[in-house]
Amino acid sequence: xxxxxxxxxxxxxxxxxxxxxxxxxxxxxxxxxxxxxxxxxxxxxxxxxxxxxxxxxxxxxxxxxxxxxxxxxxxxxxxxxxxxxxxxxxxxxxxxxxxxxxxxxxxxxxxxxxxxxxxxxxx
Numbered sequence: 001x002x003x004x005x006x007x008x009x010x011x012x013x014x015x016x017x018x019x020x021x022x023x024x025x026x027x028x029x030x031x032x033x034x035x036x037x038x039x040x041x042x043x044x045x046x047x048x049x050x051x052x053x054x055x056x057x058x059x060x061x062x063x064x065x066x067x068x069x070x071x072x073x074x075x076x077x078x079x080x081x082x083x084x085x086x087x088x089x090x091x092x093x094x095x096x097x098x099x100x101x102x103x104x105x106x107x108x109x110x111x112x113x114x115x116x117x118x119x120x121x122x123x
Contacts, residue, residue, distance in 0.1 A: 002112040009117030020080040022095030030073035038091035047105040092116040
């Protein structure tokens with residue numbers, strides 16, 4: 001079992017930055033692929049970014065060039081640096097993990113989920 005805890009959300013003005021963290025416990029995190037998803041009110045959950053256990057990166061088109069996903073395996077933590085934030089980035093952000101070399105943008109591919117952290121971007 002892997003337990004995931006997100007942190008770092010908050011309220012920020014448009015154009016600002018936030019860094020989200022996803023801390024894992026229970027297993028060696030380096031063997032897991034990790035992704036960030038988000039869900040805005042009234043909308044379906046959508047893929048944001050993912051990082052493989054070999055640190056291959058992939059981003060949704062809506063955030064590419066503004067968001068950066070990274071991992072620190074020594075700290076069992078994955079980060080999402082979010083720059084140039086827009087009001088449409090407002091959502092609850094979730095990290096998710098799955099063991100092995102999975103490369104997927106689909107939420108049902110991931111076995112472990114955090115509780116989410118709220119990001120609100122004001123205009």
